[in-house]
C-alpha cells in the first residue's frame with residue numbers, strides 16, 4: 490500500500506533495475522560509450538521537409554523577433570552531443586524570483602545547501618546553445634498553443650518553462666483539474682497558451698484488480714490512446730511528448746482486448762516484452778495517433794527522450810540516494826543502462842513517425858536529453874523534496890529548480906528557432 494502511494498504521488502520505480510550508476514563498471518563503458526556516440530549521433534535531429542503552419546504564420550505575423558546572436562550556427566549542429574562546462578551565470582532565476590516552483594522541486598527551500606550544481610552550462614560540441622530568452626520565445630509562439638504530454642517529469646519541464654517565461658510575462662492560470670492533473674496557462678500579451686496534459690503511459694490503462702483490490706500491476710491498451718491528451722490536439726501548434734518512468738513495474742499489454750505481452754512477468758503463455766518493448770509499443774501507438782490526426786494540420790511534435798534516474802547504493806525503495814554535488818564526464822556515464830536502451834527505442838520510434846509524417850505534413854523533432862542528463866546525478870532533489878510523510882525515501886527521478894532541467898527549455902527554444910525559420 491505504501492509503495493503504491495509513493496508511486497502515485499511521485500516516484501514510479503517499482504521493480505526498478507539498474508538505471509543507477511555502477512561505479513565499479515564505469516571503466517569498461519568507455520569504449521562502448523565512444524562507439525554508441527558515433528552510432529547514434531547521425532539521427533539526432535530531423536530537419537522538416539514540410540513547412541509547418543507555425544513557420545508560415547510567424548512570417549505572416551511579421552513579428553519583430555530578435556535574432557539570437559548565435560544565429561544560424563545551431564542549424565547544422567548536433568545540439569545533444571556535448572558536455573557540461575563551468576558557468577557561474579547559468580541560472581536565469583532563483584527560488585526567490587519564481588513563485589511557481591513546486592515545493593517538491595524547490596530543493597533550497599527544503600534544505601539543500603550545496604549550490605555548485607547550478608554553475609554548469611551545456612555546451613554542444615559544434616556550436617553554443619543559445620541562452621533562454623523569454624522575449625524571443627514568447628514572440629515565436631505568439632498566437633500559438635503548446636501542449637506538454639507526459640508524466641510528472643514532463644510537468645517538471647513545464648514548471649521550469651513557467652519560471653523562465655515569467656521573466657517576460659506573468660501568465661494567468663486559466664484551468665486546473667485536480668483529478669486528471671491537467672493545467673492551462675495563458676500569456677495574454679502574447680496570446681500564447683501553455684498546457685500540461687498528464688498521462689503516465691500515453692495509452693489507455695488501468696490498475697489491475699486482484700481479488701477485488703487494486704494492485705500495483707497495470708493493464709495497458711495499445712489500440713487506445715489515453716483520452717486525457719487527445720481532445721486538444723487539432724488546435725495545438727506544438728506538442729512535447731515523453732514517457733518512461735511508469736513502465737518500470739508489472740504491466741500487461743492488450744491489443745483489441747487480447748494480451749500481447751507483459752513486463753516484469755513470468756508466465757508460460759505470455760511474452761515478456763520488457764520495459765523497452767512496452768515503451769516501444771505505446772510510443773508507436775501515440776505517435777501513430779498524431780500522424781493519423783487529419784485535423785492536426787502543421788502540428789510540430791517534439792519527442793523528448795528518456796530522462797534518467799540516478800539512484801545509487803540501492804533503488805528508490807531500498808535506500809538508494811543521489812547525493813553527488815557535481816556532473817560526470819561523458820566517459821563516466823553508463824551507456825549500457827536501461828535508460829540508454831529506452832532512449833534508443835524512443836529515437837527509433839520517433840524516426841519511424843518522422844518518415845510517416847513526411848507523407849502527411851507532420852513534423853517530428855527529437856529533443857534528446859538523455860545523455861546530457863545521465864551526466865547530472867547531482868541535480869535531483871534527493872533528500873530535499875520536502876516530503877514529510879515518506880522520510881527515508883529520496884527523489885532521484887525529478888530535477889531541482891532552478892537546475893539543469895532549465896536547459897531542456899533552451900533545447901526547446903533552439904528547436905522553435907529552427908522550426909519557425911528564425912534561423913535559416
Ligand SMILES: *[C@@H]1O[C@H](CO)[C@@H](O)[C@H](O)[C@H]1NC(C)=O
Nearest residue numbers: 577578579580581620621622
Ligand atoms: C549573466 O547573465 C545575464 C542574463 O543572461 C547577463 O545580462 C549578464 O551580463 C551575465 N553576467 C555575467 C557576469 O556574465
Ligand SMILES: *[C@@H]1O[C@H](CO)[C@@H](O)[C@H](O)[C@H]1NC(C)=O
Nearest residue numbers: 584585595596597598599601
Ligand atoms: C529559497 O531558498 C532559501 C535557501 O537558499 C530559503 O531560505 C528560502 O526560504 C527559499 N525561498 C523560497 C521562496 O522558496
Ligand SMILES: *[C@@H]1O[C@H](CO)[C@@H](O)[C@H](O)[C@H]1NC(C)=O
Nearest residue numbers: 697698699700701702704706
Ligand atoms: C485470491 O483469493 C483466493 C481465495 O481467497 C486466493 O486463493 C488467491 O491466492 C488470491 N489471489 C491473489 C493473487 O491474491
Ligand SMILES: *[C@@H]1O[C@H](CO)[C@@H](O)[C@H](O)[C@H]1NC(C)=O
Nearest residue numbers: 747748749750756757758759
Ligand atoms: C495463460 O495461461 C493461464 C493458465 O492456463 C490462463 O489462465 C490464461 O488465460 C492464459 N493467458 C493467455 C493470454 O492465454
Ligand SMILES: *[C@@H]1O[C@H](CO)[C@@H](O)[C@H](O)[C@H]1NC(C)=O
Nearest residue numbers: 800801802809810811812813
Ligand atoms: C554509496 O556508498 C558508498 C560506500 O558506502 C559511499 O562512499 C558513496 O558516497 C555512496 N554514494 C552515494 C551517491 O551516496
Ligand SMILES: *[C@@H]1O[C@H](CO)[C@@H](O)[C@H](O)[C@H]1NC(C)=O
Nearest residue numbers: 572573574815816817818819
Ligand atoms: C572531466 O574530466 C576532466 C579531465 O579528467 C576534468 O578536468 C573535468 O573536471 C571533468 N569534468 C567533469 C564535469 O567532471
